[in-house]
Amino acid sequence: MTDIEPSPEEVEVLRQQLGDEAEEMGYHLNPDIGFTRNLVRGLLLNEGRYGYHSCPCRLASGERDDDLDIICPCDYRDQDLNDYAACYCALYVSDEVLSGERDLSPVPERRPSPDEREKTVKGFSAPAGESLSSLTYPVWRCKVCGYLAARDDPPGVCPICKAKAERFERFI
Amino acid sequence: MVLERVGGEDRGKITLYALSTCVWCNKTKKLLADLGVEYSYVYVDLLKGEDRKSALDELKQHNPKATFPTTVIDDGKCIIGFKEKEIKEALRL
């Protein structure tokens, strides 16, 4: 595998862009700029390798469908921010970390293990309870941020966290 | 499995399973280098096919979740994540 090393300018452009998007939505990038640049470099390397921003701290399979949950921002970011004040890689940090009230601590992996993942059925699972069959619209849930939308199809882009339609699951 | 060996003081067999893009893995590498111990590492994301599979199978024996970094000392003690204190303690440093 020959990687194309991203230039410092490319890294900085993406870091700024992710930082601006994060702030707009109430998230924060890790204020340690050197550390964050290294992670952004990893995102760019993964984009070159796989075609998407796979999480730098996790092993991508290279199959988009298998890696969907770890395309940054991953499905686990928000829960880890709540529980550990940072995402698994510490690219995103909580208010307390940003203000220096809390130190970073290692975040245990929340993503199911490769064996567990193999067992779970892929695709949309619709818990079709009888009492719900009277709903006019199905409800779609964004797996990145939890946003719910009652409409025929998931939105093309999550209006809250900007995740793409493929990150939505049928919730009801 | 193809391991890269880094020379240094012999403190037992140290194997680091890492990803080339992972900042915590590279912090672990730097820690081992700063401690001046001899160790071997493998960037599993740069392996393909059978090589990747055998590296992962080996890693799973120590860490079933197969996460990175994983540092294995003397084929027994396994430290998951960048845990400076634990690594130093395990190496009696």
Ligand code: SF4
């Ligand atoms: S949000 Fe998830 S995918 Fe992105 S850097 Fe953090 S842990 Fe990795």
